[in-house]
Amino acid sequence: MADASLKGAMPETHDGRSLRIGVVHARWNRAVIDKLVFGVRQALHDCNVPNDNIVVQTVPGSWELPGAAAELISGSDFDAIIAIGVLIKGETMHFEYIADAVSQGLMRVQVDKCIPVTFGVLTVLTEEQAMARAGMSAGGHNHGEDWGFAAVEMGLKRKLWRTGQFAKRE
Ligand code: RBF
Numbered sequence: 001m002a003d004a005s006l007k008g009a010m011p012e013t014h015d016g017r018s019l020r021i022g023v024v025h026a027r028w029n030r031a032v033i034d035k036l037v038f039g040v041r042q043a044l045h046d047c048n049v050p051n052d053n054i055v056v057q058t059v060p061g062s063w064e065l066p067g068a069a070a071e072l073i074s075g076s077d078f079d080a081i082i083a084i085g086v087l088i089k090g091e092t093m094h095f096e097y098i099a100d101a102v103s104q105g106l107m108r109v110q111v112d113k114c115i116p117v118t119f120g121v122l123t124v125l126t127e128e129q130a131m132a133r134a135g136m137s138a139g140g141h142n143h144g145e146d147w148g149f150a151a152v153e154m155g156l157k158r159k160l161w162r163t164g165q166f167a168k169r170e
Helices: 030-046 062-075 094-111 127-133 142-160
Strands: 021-026 053-057 080-088 119-125
Touching: 021 030, 021 062, 021 142, 030 053, 030 080, 030 119, 030 127, 030 142, 053 062, 062 080, 062 094, 062 119, 080 094, 080 127, 080 142, 094 119, 119 127, 119 142
Parallel strands: 021 053, 021 080, 080 119
Antiparallel strands: none
C-alpha cells in the first residue's frame, strides 16, 4: 500500500455509475479552467459516471458560481455539484472580496440545499501558481481530478446517509 500522503486526501475511486453530476465553471482564466474541467471529467470517467449524466454549464466569473450552483440544484436532481473558478490576485481588493464571497457562498449552498458542492476554486497569487495546480507545469498536479473524485464520493455517501446506511468502518 502507498504511504499515506501528508498533504491532501488520498483520492478514492468509487463507483459513480448511478450519479448525476453538475459542473459549473467560470470563464475567467479560461486556459487554466479548461485543464481543470478536463481533470474533473477524467476523474468522473474513472468512476464510471456516464457522460450523459454529466452536465457542464458556464458562468462569466467566479462571483456567479454560488448563485449558479443553487439554480442548478433547484432545477434538476443532481447528486453533487462541482463549482470551478480561478481567481488570480490583482492590484486591487477584488480578489479578496470575490474569494471570500464565493467560498462562503458555495458552502452556504451545499449546507442549505443538502447537496455536496465541491470547492473547485483556485485562489492564487500568480498565473504560475494557477498553472501548477491545473497540472500545466512540471511537477504540478491537476486538482480537477481531486474535485471529481470528491464529488463522486460525497454524492454516493449522501445517497447512503439519507437512507440511514452507514459504513461499519472505513
Ligand atoms: N472572475 C474570476 O473568475 N477570476 C478572476 O480572477 C476575476 N478577477 C476579476 C477582477 C476584476 C477587477 C473584476 C471586476 C472581476 C473579476 N472577475 C474574476 C469576474 C467576477 O467574478 C464577475 O464575473 C464579475 O465581477 C461580474 O459579476
